[in-house]
Amino acid sequence: MSIIEKIQPRDQLKIILKEKKTEGKKIVFTNGCFDILHVGHTRYLAEAKARGDLLVIALNSDSSVKLLKGDKRPIIPEIERAEMLANLEVVDYVTIFSEKTANETIAILKPDIYIKGGDYQIEELPEAEVVASYGGKIDLVSEIKGASTTNIIGEILKRY
Template sequence: MTGEAPPPFEPLSIAACAAVAARLRAEGRRVVFTNGVFDLLHPGHVRYLQAARAEGDALIVAVNSDRSVRGNKGPDRPVTPERERAELIAALACVDAVTIFDEPTPAAVIVAVQPDVLVKGADWAADAIVGRETVEARGGRVVRVTIEPGWSTTTILERIRGAS
């Protein structure tokens, strides 16, 4: 052991994720894509990502930027900054690549990555899943994964606020 700290985490650009996906497809591997906030990482997140990865050979995850989260969830979110959330997701064995996106939806990332499988939680209505048309137009599929009951960042935050 050298005692040296590892270099700081750097999420991939969207273009770099697209290149990773293209390389994986050229190797004959099925690329799975999902996105989310992943604030206050908990077992529900981990199990969701493991289920997503089980749908293919490699998992690319797009993490909502802080600005995107504030626009979608309000000014008090996220608790954990975007780069830290992305670093935690990237450290999971089931995840192959991570990027951060700034838009309200991951539509542009999905167009760039062109995944074979798009995964979202079963709490999303099938016709409301952003990127569905993009994936299905190229012969891919959309999978809705059951959300682990009892795990929710919002619920965790409510418990913390109630205890103070």
């Protein structure tokens, strides 16, 4: 599959995933900004992919990242972030969403397993209710301490 085919709008991805589910594929889903790709991201995504057959990433749009992280973010534009993620072997599909949370995207795609990092608590996730509404499962994967875009930006500013 080409990189372009891996990046899909939600409505098209819904159709693709419905077909994959009828083939018996387990859909694993996560979301995030993935602004400056780092080892924390890649380890997290590899662990997420190991939980199922297809890994779908819902990527925060530029406007969504600004809502969450402030006006100075993102550093990398959404289409470039989507392309970087789509180039990773463990990633099967990427879709971009503009809301503050992934609730609407999850409600549309209904993945089997919703994955978040171990720095979260399931009961604190804004997406927990929508995942429960259709019988999905939530899994937490290992946290990679200190690996964050914010820390990388801070280190760059300190050094330069």
